[in-house]
Amino acid sequence: xxxxxxxxxxxxxxxxxxxxxxxxxxxxxxxxxxxxxxxxxxxxxxxxxxxxxxxxxxxxxxxxxxxxxxxxxxxxxxxxxxxxxxxxxxxxxxxxxxxxxxxxxxxxxxxxxxxxxxxxxxxxxxxxxxxxxxxxxxxxxxxxxxxxxxxxxxxxxxxxxxxxxxxxxxxxxxxxxxxxxxxxxxxxxxxxxxxxxxxxxxxxxxxxxxxxxxxxxxxxxxxxxxxxxxxxxxxxxxxxxxxxxxxxxxxxxxxxxxxxxxxxxxxxxxxxxxxxxxxxxxxxxxxxxxxxxxxxxxxxxxxxxxxxxxxxxxxxxxxxxxxxxxxxxxxxxxxxxxxxxxxxxxxxxxxxxxxxxxxxxxxxxxxxxxxxxxxxxxxxxxxxxxxxxxxxxxxxxxxxxxxxxxxxxxxxxxxxxxxxxxxxxxxxxxxxxxxxxxxxxxxxxxxxxxxxxxxxxxxxxxxxxxxxxxxxxxxxxxxxxxxxxxxxxxxxxxxxxxxxxxxxxxxxxxxxxxxxxxxxxxxxxxxxxxxxxxxxxxxxxxxxxxxxxxxxxxxxxxxxxxxxxxxxxxxxxxxxxxxxxxx
Amino acid sequence: xxxxxxxxxxxxxxxxxxxxxxxxxxxxxxxxxxxxxxxxxxxxxxxxxxxxxxxxxxxxxxxxxxxxxxxxxxxxxxxxxxxxxxxxxxxxxxxxxxxxxxxxxxxxxxxxxxxxxxxxxxxxxxxxxxxxxxxxxxxxxxxxxxxxxxxxxxxxxxxxxxxxxxxxxxxxxxxxxxxxxxxxxxxxxxxxxxxxxxxxxxxxxxxxxxxxxxxxxxxxxxxxxxxxxxxxxxxxxxxxxxxxxxxxxxxxxxx
Numbered sequence: 001x002x003x004x005x006x007x008x009x010x011x012x013x014x015x016x017x018x019x020x021x022x023x024x025x026x027x028x029x030x031x032x033x034x035x036x037x038x039x040x041x042x043x044x045x046x047x048x049x050x051x052x053x054x055x056x057x058x059x060x061x062x063x064x065x066x067x068x069x070x071x072x073x074x075x076x077x078x079x080x081x082x083x084x085x086x087x088x089x090x091x092x093x094x095x096x097x098x099x100x101x102x103x104x105x106x107x108x109x110x111x112x113x114x115x116x117x118x119x120x121x122x123x124x125x126x127x128x129x130x131x132x133x134x135x136x137x138x139x140x141x142x143x144x145x146x147x148x149x150x151x152x153x154x155x156x157x158x159x160x161x162x163x164x165x166x167x168x169x170x171x172x173x174x175x176x177x178x179x180x181x182x183x184x185x186x187x188x189x190x191x192x193x194x195x196x197x198x199x200x201x202x203x204x205x206x207x208x209x210x211x212x213x214x215x216x217x218x219x220x221x222x223x224x225x226x227x228x229x230x231x232x233x234x235x236x237x238x239x240x241x242x243x244x245x246x247x248x249x250x251x252x253x254x255x256x257x258x259x260x261x262x263x264x265x266x267x268x269x270x271x272x273x274x275x276x277x278x279x280x281x282x283x284x285x286x287x288x289x290x291x292x293x294x295x296x297x298x299x300x301x302x303x304x305x306x307x308x309x310x311x312x313x314x315x316x317x318x319x320x321x322x323x324x325x326x327x328x329x330x331x332x333x334x335x336x337x338x339x340x341x342x343x344x345x346x347x348x349x350x351x352x353x354x355x356x357x358x359x360x361x362x363x364x365x366x367x368x369x370x371x372x373x374x375x376x377x378x379x380x381x382x383x384x385x386x387x388x389x390x391x392x393x394x395x396x397x398x399x400x401x402x403x404x405x406x407x408x409x410x411x412x413x414x415x416x417x418x419x420x421x422x423x424x425x426x427x428x429x430x431x432x433x434x435x436x437x438x439x440x441x442x443x444x445x446x447x448x449x450x451x452x453x454x455x456x457x458x459x460x461x462x463x464x465x466x467x468x469x470x471x472x473x474x475x476x477x478x479x480x481x482x483x484x485x486x487x488x489x490x491x492x493x494x495x496x497x498x499x500x501x502x503x504x505x506x507x508x509x510x511x512x513x514x515x516x517x518x519x520x521x522x523x524x525x526x527x528x529x530x531x532x533x534x535x536x537x538x539x540x541x542x543x544x545x546x547x548x549x550x551x552x553x554x555x556x557x558x559x560x561x562x563x564x565x566x567x568x569x570x571x572x573x574x575x576x577x578x579x580x581x582x583x
Numbered sequence: 584x585x586x587x588x589x590x591x592x593x594x595x596x597x598x599x600x601x602x603x604x605x606x607x608x609x610x611x612x613x614x615x616x617x618x619x620x621x622x623x624x625x626x627x628x629x630x631x632x633x634x635x636x637x638x639x640x641x642x643x644x645x646x647x648x649x650x651x652x653x654x655x656x657x658x659x660x661x662x663x664x665x666x667x668x669x670x671x672x673x674x675x676x677x678x679x680x681x682x683x684x685x686x687x688x689x690x691x692x693x694x695x696x697x698x699x700x701x702x703x704x705x706x707x708x709x710x711x712x713x714x715x716x717x718x719x720x721x722x723x724x725x726x727x728x729x730x731x732x733x734x735x736x737x738x739x740x741x742x743x744x745x746x747x748x749x750x751x752x753x754x755x756x757x758x759x760x761x762x763x764x765x766x767x768x769x770x771x772x773x774x775x776x777x778x779x780x781x782x783x784x785x786x787x788x789x790x791x792x793x794x795x796x797x798x799x800x801x802x803x804x805x806x807x808x809x810x811x812x813x814x815x816x817x818x819x820x821x822x823x824x825x826x827x828x829x830x831x832x833x834x835x836x837x838x
Contacts, residue, residue, distance in 0.1 A: 073801035147798045153775055154758040154800060160715070161800045247776035250757040251714065264759060264774050298654060304666035307675075329761065329796075330772045331779045334697035338690070345686045349679055356674040357666075359646045365661045367654035369585045377651065381596055384643050388636040395685055397621075397692040398629045401614075401768040404761060404796040446585070453592055461603055469612035470765030472796045475804035482807075483765065483792040487612055559663030566660045 017116035018542055019101050022123050024435065026097030029123075033089040033130065040082035042502050047075055049488075049495035051477040062137070073162040075476035076145035080163070081133065083148030084171065087278065088178040089130055091420055095285040096182065096220070097123065099427055100189055100213045102435060106533035107210050109198025109551065109571065111543045114191040122185035129177030136170035144171035147474060149271060152245035152264045156237045159252040169238065172231045179228035182281075186220035189213060198532065198571065200551035205570070207531045207555040208308055212288020215312045219277040219284075223320055227274035230267060237262075268330060272323035280319045283383075283415055284312060286423030287354060290376045292555075293430045294358055296529040297373040298365025299566055301556035304357040311350035311357075318347040328396055329403045337396055344394040351387050355380065366566075371445030375426030378453050382418025386411055389464060404474075407467025413460045425449070425508070430527070437520030437538045441511045448507040455504060458497035462490050530570045531555040548574035586655040590648055597644040601637055618791055618812070619767035620784040624692045626768070631688070635681055696769075699748070701782050707752040709741060713760035713773050715800050718793055718808035722822065724829075735825045740809045744818040745788050753779040761796030764810055772797050785812040 016022065039058050046055040047070050059068025062078070070078065101119065105112055113119045136143040145163030146155035154160050155168050193206070193214050206214075233244045243260020245267040250257050295302045302308060324332060324340030358380050367373060389411045393399045402408060425448070432440045466487050471478050478484040478491070525534035532551070536544050549571040557568040607613050617623050710729055712719040720741045724733030729752075743749045753762055755773040763770040767783045785791075795806035813821065 071801075072804065076798065076801055076803070145801070151759055151798070154798065157758070160758050247774070250755075250775055252757055259776065263776060265777070298661065300661040301663060301665050303664065304671050307666070307671045329770045331774055331777055334693065337697070338693065341689070341693075342686060345682045348682055349675065352678040353671070353675055355643060356670075359643065359650060360666070360670065362650045362654055363646070364657075364664070365650070365654045366657040366659070367651065369589055369655050374589060377593065377647065381593060381644060381647060384640060385600065388640055391636060391682075391685065392629065392632055395628055395632060395689045397625045397689050397696055397768075398632065400696065400770050401625060401629075401765070403770055404763075450588070450592060454595070457596060457599065461600065464604075465607040465612045468607075468614045470615055470763070470792070470794065472761075472763065472794055474798040477804045480805045480807055481792050481794050483615065490612060556665070557663070559661040560659075561663035 015120065017112075017120050019105050019113045019116070019119060020435070020540065020544075022119050023098050023100075023102030025123050026093050026101060026126075029126070029130065030090050030094040030098060033085055034094075036134070037082055037085040037090055038502055038505070040078050040085065042499060043070065043078050044075070044082060045495040045498040046070075047078070047476060048478065049492040051479065070476070072476045073145060074142060076147075076161065076474070077137070077143040077163050077167065079474055080145050080147050080171075081137070081143045084144070084174070085133060086416070087148060087282070088175060089126070089133060091282045091416060092178075092182060092278065093126060094424055095282065095420065096185055096189070096213065096216055097126070099209075099285060099289065099424075099431075100185065100217070103209055103431065103533060104189055104192055104213055105196070106434070106536055106540060106544055107207050107531055108193060108196060108201055109532045109535075109545065109549045110192060110196035111545070113188050114196055115188045118184050118188050122181045122188065125177050125184070126181035129174045129181065132170040132174040132177065136167045136174070139166040139170065141165040141167050143167045149275070150234065150267075151271075152234065152237065152267050153247060153250055156234060156245060157250060157252050157257060158238070159255070159257075160250075169235070172235045172238075175231045176228060176235075179224055179231065182220050183224050183228065186217035186224070189217035190221060193217075198549050198551050199574075200571075201532075204306070204309070205551060205554045208288040208291035208302060208305070208312075209285070210288070211309055211312050212285040212291075215284045215316045216281040218316055219281050219319055223274040223277040226270055230270035233270075234267065265327075265330060265332070268327055269323070272326045273320070276323040276326060277319045279412070279415070280315055283420050283423075284315060286379065286420045286427075287383075288312070289427045289430075290379045290423050291354075291358065291361065292531065293372050293376040293426050294361045294365075294380075295556050295558065296430070296527050297368045297370060297376070298362045299368075299558045300361060300365040301554075301558055302357070303360030303363070304353075305554070305556065307353055308357050311353045314350040315347060318343055318350075322347055325394065325399070328399050341394060341396045345391075348387070348391060348394065351383075355384060355387065370429070371440070371442055371449055372426050372429035374446060374449045375422050375429060378449060379419055379422040379426060382414050382422055382456065385461075386414025386419055389414065402467055404472050405467035406463045406471045406473060409473055410460045410463035410467060413463070418456050418460065422452075425452075431533075432515070433522035433526050434533055434536075434538050434540070436516065437522045438515050438518055439522055439526065440515050444507050444511040444514070448504065448511065451504040451507070452501065455497050455501035459494055459501055462494055466490055466494075528565070528567050530557055530567055532571055535569065535571055550574045586652070589655070590652050593644065593648050593651060597641065597648060600640060604633070604637070615765045616789075617766070617768075618785055618787070618789060619764075619769065620786060621692065621696055622766070622768045624695070628685075628689055628692060632685060635685075639678070639681075699782050701748040701750055702780050705748065705750045705782075707750045707780065708743060710752040710754060711741070711762060711773070712754050712756055713762070713795070713799075713806075714756040715758065716795070716802035716806040718795075718806070722825070724826065733826075733829075735822070735829050737825065740811055741793075742811045742813055742818055742821045743785065744815040745785055745812045747815070748782055748784045750780060750782045753781065758799050759797045760799050760806070761794075763794045763796035764791050765794065766791040767810075770796055785810075788812050788814060
């Protein structure tokens with residue numbers, strides 16, 4: 001923010017078209033929503049450990065009329081909204097909205113996005129989405145309660161679940177707005193990366209962060225319209241009496257509700273056609289950022305840059321062909337199941353390649369043991385656990401048993417919490433000096449990392465075994481099933497660890513606010529990093545760069561052959577009077 | 584100091600994950616009793632994959648720990664290495680081979696579960712009628728046809744004969760439910776408008792939890808049932824008792 005921008009009163013600054021301001025707006029909004037989603041998770045865990053007992057703090061806000069004890073229908077709303085908020089209003093906007101916005105123009109040497117107004121639109125259209133999601137807790141029947149997957153007919157029959165009334169309508173609006181936000185953002189990212197790269201910056205000189213964000217944006221462009229359209233169809237089924245997803249009719253509360261044709265499986269196909277690629281949207285940008293962070297702090301080039309890019313491309317291509325593995329037990333043809341099994345097994349391969357290349361990057365490096373590197377290595381190890389446990393789910397006969405159990409919950413939380421969020425913390429430590437001109441505290445950062453690392457595993461590792469034993473997801477009281485009664489002790493352990501994990505995040509919040517109160521002291525390139533964003537001042541002014549840059553080499557020139565100081569910047573200033581290569 | 588602490592954390596993970604899996608395998612919680620004919624094959628595949636995963640995990644994490652331990656103490660500059668084609672081929676082809684094996688190994692089990700000829704040739708022993716929030720079971724009765732006057736109805740518990748292939752037709756009266764019997768390694772969603780068929784063979788008598796695995800509303804958690812496996816003679820006697828009780832009640836009371 002330049003001095004000129006700071007003189008503008010904040011309500012006007014809020015309408016900024018600057019990619020950095022929009023990126024920070026996404027960052028602030030999604031971190032606030034992370035707190036909301038986290039509180040909902042704590043409420044879920046409370047119920048699983050001590051069912052039907054009053055919960056402190058959150059309980060009174062959510063279940064005031066029962067003295068803080070959850071009701072069965074309230075519980076279904078809890079996990080529905082936990083998933084919805086975390087996916088659509090935390091992880092996706094955090095990666096693509098915050099880091100995508102902030103980093104893409106800086107890392108490709110552009111002054112801003114290709115479409116700054118569309119960019120501002122992508123943030124502001126998310127705000128009504130957030131409002132719909134939060135407001136739904138206050139409507140009659142409560143928030144949506146048919147899971148973040150909103151399978152019809154539970155979600156479309158008004159009498160089938162209390163939250164299938166106004167709550168579900170608001171949920172559909174929330175997803176619709178979130179879809180518009182991601183869609184307009186992703187088109188912008190693709191066009192920006194395609195057209196606004198600095199002279200000399202060929203595609204194969206792009207940092208992996210940019211590749212990861214490009215892959216995510218392409219997946220969103222290709223697949224997200226399907227989900228956004230499907231939310232409109234579900235809206236129409238619910239309120240206009242159409243029957244895209246209704247099937248043959250149903251008995252609800254003793255009343256026969258005639259079907260209007262269609263099939264509930266259609267929703268599952270449309271939903272997962274985007275929501276599986278969304279899983280990659282939620283991790284591939286973090287993979288890219290971690291690759292860059294490991295390289296900078298290991299003072300060594302990314303190992304196997306081209307295989308890394310190919311792996312990301314493979315994930316994009318295969319990512320839109322694996323959605324059916326969410327439907328292995330839906331009654332889909334076993335032959336189709338075999339096809340989806342093969343594509344799912346195949347997509348494990350690029351993930352393995354990426355993991356080995358991360359290890360290759362740090363192997364033989366001269367490591368800076370700072371918080372950014374620790375979080376990045378934490379990402380790699382959590383991704384290893386979560387990636388490996390996914391192989392069980394790809395083996396269809398094993399998946400039949402594990403489907404919809406806590407093994408699946410463990411698996412994707414290792415990826416999204418242990419993976420993506422660790423990657424986000426690494427990225428915050430790495431790029432915070434660029435974003436704000438201030439370094440996040442190292443000691444607090446390391447303390448935050450150590451506790452989070454231990455507690456994350458204490459929470460999610462035992463969930464695998466709960467799933468093996470048959471503990472299904474989305475049940476308010478697992479102990480209603482005799483065979484799950486022995487899991488009570490385990491669930492109490494998980495819940496205590498989860499509460500500690502939540503509390504431990506106070507170190508991050510403290511670090512954030514203490515850092516923001518300190519004066520700006522970060523230099524332009526505190527890490528001696530090679531890529532273009534470090535050529536700009538910290539924080540960069542409007543327009544980003546104070547000189548014209550020409551890219552002369554790849555982004556990872558570190559080590560003994562990289563100049564006198566173990567690194568060579570990717571760009572050099574353009575000679576005065578040189579002709580513009582790009583308009 | 585930071586070096587020791589940081590490596591300690593990753594070593595702790597390297598040790599804790601295999602330890603916890605090994606501990607759970609012997610002390611629980613773990614996979615439930617194997618009470619169907621294909622449960623053993625499913626668990627065999629599960630176990631084989633577990634071994635492969637354990638090897639991969641220990642290998643990758645050990646490399647990471649060594650790289651961290653050595654790299655944190657390194658003073659001289661790193662070598663500028665951009666990659667190595669032979670290594671790339673190695674770590675593409677080696678996991679590729681393991682994955683290909685998994686893809687091939689699961690084929691026969693999958694086709695046994697999904698394609699057994701009993702699914703086509705046998706009449707369903709019963710029709711499961713799932714509804715918010717209970718399990719109901721409909722028998723065809725003496726005339727061998729469903730939805731006729733002599734149908735027999737039970738709620739909560741289904742009695743099946745041991746040692747023979749049992750085919751069930753699954754239907755829902757309202758929303759999607761999931762027919763899940765952990766002891767059988769059997770799970771099938773029941774989607775409105777699409778009757779599904781499943782089969783299993785339980786070798787020995789016993790009682791097994793039936794759990795709804797697909798969110799079906801506020802009472803999803805309490806949608807509990809059971810499958811009771813008995814001898815053929817006991818099963819037939821049970822049916823006879825049921826038919827007797829059923830004919831004693833008036834026809835107009837029947838649903």
